[in-house]
Amino acid sequence: MPSKNIVFMIAVNTENKKEYQYSINSWKYFCKKNNAELFLLDESVVDQEEMHIIFQRYYLFDMLEHNEIDYNQILMVDADTIVHPDCPNFFEKTNDEYCLVHDDGSYDWILRGMEHYHKYLFTDEWFNFWDYGNGGFQIVNKKHKSFFKEMINLYFENKELIIQMSNKFGIGRDQTILNFMLHRHKIDTKLLSYKYNMTCMPKKEILGDDHLYSKLGWVYHFNGIPDKNTNVPLLMEKTYNFLYDNLDD
Amino acid sequence: MKKNVVWWPAIVHKENAQKYGDYNYFEYTRKSWEYWCERNDVLFVPFTEPVEDDLFRFRPNWQKIIFVFDELERLGIDYDQIFLADSSCMIKWNAPNIFELTDRKFVGWNDRDNMRWIYDSIQGYKSFFNGFELDQYSYVSSGVIIFNEIHKEVIQGFKKLYLDNIDKFIDLQDNIVKKGNDQTPLNYWLQINNVELNLDLPIAFKLTHMHRKDLFSHNWQDGDDKTPFFIKYGYNWVFNGIPKDTRSTLIKETWDLVGHNYNMDTAKYDKILDEMLHKDTAKYTTSRKLKLDILEKFGNGKYKDKTIVEIGASQGQSTRMLSHIFKRVIAVEWDDWNLEQAHSNNSDRTNVEFVKMDLYNDKWEDHLPEDVDVVFIDAGHEYYQVKMDIENSFKRFGNPIFIFDDYGFPPGEVKQAIDEKVNVGDLVIDKFIGEKPEDLVHASGTKFFDMEGVICNAK
Numbered sequence: 001m002p003s004k005n006i007v008f009m010i011a012v013n014t015e016n017k018k019e020y021q022y023s024i025n026s027w028k029y030f031c032k033k034n035n036a037e038l039f040l041l042d043e044s045v046v047d048q049e050e051m052h053i054i055f056q057r058y059y060l061f062d063m064l065e066h067n068e069i070d071y072n073q074i075l076m077v078d079a080d081t082i083v084h085p086d087c088p089n090f091f092e093k094t095n096d097e098y099c100l101v102h103d104d105g106s107y108d109w110i111l112r113g114m115e116h117y118h119k120y121l122f123t124d125e126w127f128n129f130w131d132y133g134n135g136g137f138q139i140v141n142k143k144h145k146s147f148f149k150e151m152i153n154l155y156f157e158n159k160e161l162i163i164q165m166s167n168k169f170g171i172g173r174d175q176t177i178l179n180f181m182l183h184r185h186k187i188d189t190k191l192l193s194y195k196y197n198m199t200c201m202p203k204k205e206i207l208g209d210d211h212l213y214s215k216l217g218w219v220y221h222f223n224g225i226p227d228k229n230t231n232v233p234l235l236m237e238k239t240y241n242f243l244y245d246n247l248d249d
Numbered sequence: 250m251k252k253n254v255v256w257w258p259a260i261v262h263k264e265n266a267q268k269y270g271d272y273n274y275f276e277y278t279r280k281s282w283e284y285w286c287e288r289n290d291v292l293f294v295p296f297t298e299p300v301e302d303d304l305f306r307f308r309p310n311w312q313k314i315i316f317v318f319d320e321l322e323r324l325g326i327d328y329d330q331i332f333l334a335d336s337s338c339m340i341k342w343n344a345p346n347i348f349e350l351t352d353r354k355f356v357g358w359n360d361r362d363n364m365r366w367i368y369d370s371i372q373g374y375k376s377f378f379n380g381f382e383l384d385q386y387s388y389v390s391s392g393v394i395i396f397n398e399i400h401k402e403v404i405q406g407f408k409k410l411y412l413d414n415i416d417k418f419i420d421l422q423d424n425i426v427k428k429g430n431d432q433t434p435l436n437y438w439l440q441i442n443n444v445e446l447n448l449d450l451p452i453a454f455k456l457t458h459m460h461r462k463d464l465f466s467h468n469w470q471d472g473d474d475k476t477p478f479f480i481k482y483g484y485n486w487v488f489n490g491i492p493k494d495t496r497s498t499l500i501k502e503t504w505d506l507v508g509h510n511y512n513m514d515t516a517k518y519d520k521i522l523d524e525m526l527h528k529d530t531a532k533y534t535t536s537r538k539l540k541l542d543i544l545e546k547f548g549n550g551k552y553k554d555k556t557i558v559e560i561g562a563s564q565g566q567s568t569r570m571l572s573h574i575f576k577r578v579i580a581v582e583w584d585d586w587n588l589e590q591a592h593s594n595n596s597d598r599t600n601v602e603f604v605k606m607d608l609y610n611d612k613w614e615d616h617l618p619e620d621v622d623v624v625f626i627d628a629g630h631e632y633y634q635v636k637m638d639i640e641n642s643f644k645r646f647g648n649p650i651f652i653f654d655d656y657g658f659p660p661g662e663v664k665q666a667i668d669e670k671v672n673v674g675d676l677v678i679d680k681f682i683g684e685k686p687e688d689l690v691h692a693s694g695t696k697f698f699d700m701e702g703v704i705c706n707a708k
Contacts, residue, residue, distance in 0.1 A: 104361065104452070108463030111478045115468050129482055130451045169470055193386055194361060203461055205365040212365055216385060 003072040005036040005091045008060060009079050012044055012053050019233040020079040022240035027083055029244065034089045039069060051155060052166070054173040058151040060140070071142075078136035080222045080232060081197075082239050085247055087218035090196055091139065097190040098140055098147075098182065100133025103175075105200025105224045113171035117180055120165060121158060127183040135175035136221055137197035147185055154181065193217075200224030207235065211242050251329040253348040254321065255286050258296045258313035259336040262304045267494075274488070274500035278339045280511055281504075285340045287516035291348070292328075296320060306415065308422075310430040314391065315408035318401050328398070335392035337488045339500060342510040343523055344484035347395065347454055354447035355396045355439065357389025362458035362490060370433040373426030377417065378437040387446055389439075391432040393455045393487065400444065407438045456483040458490035480507060518544040521573050525566040525594070532692040533587075534566035535627070535654050539683030539702050543652060546682070546704060547574045547623070558621050558646070560608060560638050561628030565591025565601075567654075571625065572598040579617065581628070583607055609637055613645045621646040627654035635666035643675070648707035651676060657686050657699030664699055676705040 007027050014020045024040065031038045045059045057076050064071050073091045090099075103110060110132055118126055140148075154177065155162060166173055182189055195217035198204075202225055206213040213220055220239060222232045259275050266272065279295065286293035300316045301307035313333065321328050330348050334340070347356075360367055364385070371383050396404070411418060411434075422430055439446065456479055459465055464479040479486050486503070488496050512519070518541055527537040554576050562568050562580035564587050571578045578601045582588045588603055595601045606616040608628055624642045628634060635653075642649060655663050670676040683689070683701025691697070 104462065106463045107478055108466035111482065112468050112470060115471065119471070128451065128453075130453060195386065204361060205363050206368075208365075212368060216364060216368065 003070045005034070006039050006064070006069065006071045006074040007031055007036055008039045008041070008057070008064075008074050008076045010053055010057060011040040011042050011079055012048075014042075014079070017079075017233070019236040022236045023079045023081055026081075026085075026240060026244065027077065029085055029247070030083045030087060033085075034091070036075075036091070037069070039064070039067075051159075052163075052173045054135075055151075055155055058148045058155075058174070061142075061145045061148055073139055073141045076138045076140065077219075078221065078223075080236070081136065082220050082222075082236060082243070084214060084218045084220075085243055090192065090218075093192065094139050094141075095190060096141060096143070097188045098144055099138070099190045099192050100135075101137055101194060101197035101199070102130065102191050103132055103134035103199055104194075105134075105203060109171065110176075112169065113176035114179075116165060116169050116171055117176050120161060121177070122180040122184070125180055125184055127179065131183075131189075131191070132176075132179050133182075133189065133191060134197055134199050134221070135172075135178050136199070136223070137192075137219060138178075139192075144187070147181070147187055150185060151178065151181055195219070197221055202226065211239070214239070214243060251327050252290070252292045253330045254292045254294050254326060254328045254332065255282055256294050256296060256313070256317055256321070256331050256333045257282055257336060258309060258333070260297060260299050260304070260309040260312065262309055264304070271497065272336075273497040275336055277500050277504040277508070278336055280508070281339045281342070282334065284342060284511035284513055284516050285344060287513060288342070288520050289346045289348075291332075291346075292326065294321065294324070294326060306419065308430045310391070310432075311411060311418075314404065314431055314435060315411050318404055319408075330395055330397045332395045333391075333393070334485070335487065335489075337496065337500075338393060339486045339488070339503060341480070341484050341486070342507070342519075344454070347450070347484075350450055351395050352447055353397060353399075355394070355400055355444050356447045356450055357394045358450065358452060358455035359386055359448050360388055360390045360457070362461055366428055367433075370426060370428035371436075373428055374421060374433050374437060377414075377421060377434075378441065381437060381441055383437055383440055387440060387448065388433075388436050389446065389448070390455060390457055390487075391435050392489070393457075393485065403438070403442050403444055406442070407435060410434070410438065451484070453482065453484040455485060455487060457487040459483075459486065459488070460491055476506075515541060518548065521570060525569050527566070528692060529690040530692055531564070531566065532695070533563045536684045536689060536701055538688075539654065540567060540570045542680075542682035542702070544570065544574065546680070552576075552623070555622040556618070556620060557623040557625060558617060558642075558649075559625045559627070560642075561626070562591050562603070563587050563627070565594040567625070567627070568601055569595050569598060572601050575623070576600060578602070579604055579621070581606055581608065581617070608641075609634060613641045617645055619645060619647070621649055623650045623652065625652040625654070630655060630658055630663050632662035632666050635663050636669070639666065639670055639676070643707065650679075651705040651707070652682075652702065653705065654683075654702050655697075656681070656703045657697035657701060659695065659698055661698065667703065667705070671705070674708050677708055679704040679706050 028038055044053055045056050196219050198217045199221045201207045201213055206216060222235055225231050261272050283293050296313060299312055367388055459479050465477050467475050467477050488500055522537055522540055526534055528534055552574050556577040557571055557575045559568055559580045562582040568578060568580045580601060581604045588605055604616050626638045628638055653667055671678060681700040681703050686697040686699060689697050689701055
């Protein structure tokens with residue numbers, strides 16, 4: 001039997017975040033429809049004081065192997081996403097490469113992050129900002145196992161610096177590091193269409209009661225949203241109900 | 250000979266002047282394109298006089314695209330590729346030559362700024378185009394596009410479409426859809442006609458809606474560099490999506506920051522000069538001005554079949570400049586480390602040969618050819634060394650043209666050797682080149698007492 005594709009999501013500390021259940025349910029639907037398997041990380045691998053939970057996704061291959069899960073390609077997706085029930089099977093569009101979606105939300109955030117990490121960690125390295133991918137939707141496969149080890153190694157070699165920078169500058173946990181590392185290790189990447197990771201939707205003016213975003217793409221990423229603690233749960237609930245309420249199981 | 254063209258629509262619509270902030274910004278964006286075109290050997294073609302005077306019936310945005318081929322041909326321009334760049338675009342002085350990246354396809358950039366506006370516009374024109382399903386992810390901004398002669402037929406067809414349906418288009422544009430002018434109809438037309446689009450060029454060439462992307466920001470967390478991100482990392486800054494009455498102010502403020510980079514006097518050679526280091530940051534090479542003077546003196550095409558020998562190539566910075574002028578550059582250097590660096594700095598130049606030799610002990614005839622037209626002397630700076638370099642050049646090359654670096658270098662032994670040859674009539678000074686002593690910025694702080702360099706002819 002051929003190995004399955006996997007959708008992997010971090011679902012730790014979800015007790016107070018019922019909106020993540022909408023995300024999980026939508027991805028369950030996708031998996032069922034596309035013969036994939038949903039794998040949730042519901043317990044951290046290492047102490048979260050030691051490593052932020054987001055960075056722990058780079059233990060992916062260890063986790064899969066520890067759980068004896070055979071795998072083909074794996075989508076690592078953020079829990080603040082909802083996938084459209086008709087989303088095409090993007091695993092067929094990867095050419096077996098490391099796939100991301102370009103992040104064009106706030107270049108202030110992106111470029112500050114790039115400049116800070118260039119100054120303090122990747123001092124001789126730089127890459128074009130138009131190649132920068134969002135970390136909330138990454139498709140990988142067995143070829144990338146050693147690269148994930150490099151990510152973990154880099155983290156522990158520079159743990160204090162990374163934590164300090166992340167806290168001081170507010171430039172995310174893993175995303176900019178991931179982009180520098182992809183460049184450093186010359187990993188072949190493919191940038192998929194915005195349809196597959198629709199970040200910062202308010203800037204595109206497509207969020208609204210008419211659910212215009214649902215006509216323009218497949219994976220809705222509820223980030224870059226003002227007053228997020230109030231609005232994200234609301235928007236995810238509305239989106240899920242709009243897309244899935246009338247569907248059969 | 251065919252040339253690439255920047256087609257720059259800048260028609261003043263007087264009745265709309267209030268809305269567009271009186272078009273004062275044209276002055277600055279135009280200067281940016283003039284410089285960039287000169288730098289990249291591209292023809293700048295401003296479109297400032299409308300073909301049709303009725304600017305409500307024929308909005309400038311329509312005229313810029315439907316009359317582009319008619320106008321270029323009326324002006325007798327032998328065009329190759331055409332870059333249509335709106336007047337609200339300011340090009341960065343050192344933006345790469347985009348014409349080299351197009352694959353000769355119709356180039357556009359998917360517009361994902363205000364996706365609702367675009368969606369509404371697409372829906373608004375859908376019935377006119379018989380319900381055609383337009384792919385929004387192939388929808389491009391019509392203010393930044395590149396095309397060529399193979400697209401003439403489709404653009405002329407677009408003109409006919411407009412002329413045949415002008416009243417309908419005006420009604421849609423002004424009364425019904427009210428979302429743009431030519432852009433959405435052009436996108437329908439391109440997709441209906443299956444025009445192959447290249448949508449893959451870097452977004453840096455189409456930085457629209459910069460406020461929306463937070464590109465006016467700078468790294469406010471880190472010290473002194475307040476340069477806005479769009480200037481640092483973008484190539485083509487499109488000042489749109491902002492209140493139109495603020496455009497002129499914003500563009501002028503930008504020009505005040507960067508205008509000094511657009512020097513028309515040096516535009517022709519700036520691209521070459523940006524490829525290498527100069528004396529202000531690398532003490533072992535010449536100044537930018539000296540290299541520019543050599544380019545201006547010898548870059549007129551007369552030397553493209555000639556050979557130059559560079560005596561003392563050091564790390565190959567000037568060598569690289571010379572390789573843009575001469576057919577053959579023979580660069581002589583003794584130090585292994587310098588030679589390694591020089592090789593690396595010229596690895597993509599195919600007309601450079603490096604020769605390792607001891608200029609003052611080896612026989613020149615064992616290492617260097619006779620048929621040399623110009624010699625660039627920048628090796629040992631002691632009197633006897635410069636004297637030997639001159640005499641050996643006469644002996645080996647006959648009567649070459651001499652270029653000397655470091656004429657005014659202290660304590661003055663270079664100058665002494667040259668002046669002596671001038672005084673006895675072996676050399677005739679053609680012109681002094683490079684920086685004056687008071688203007689020369691030397692990476693290690695050395696102060697010159699005379700001009701940086703000199704060109705001499707053999708008597």
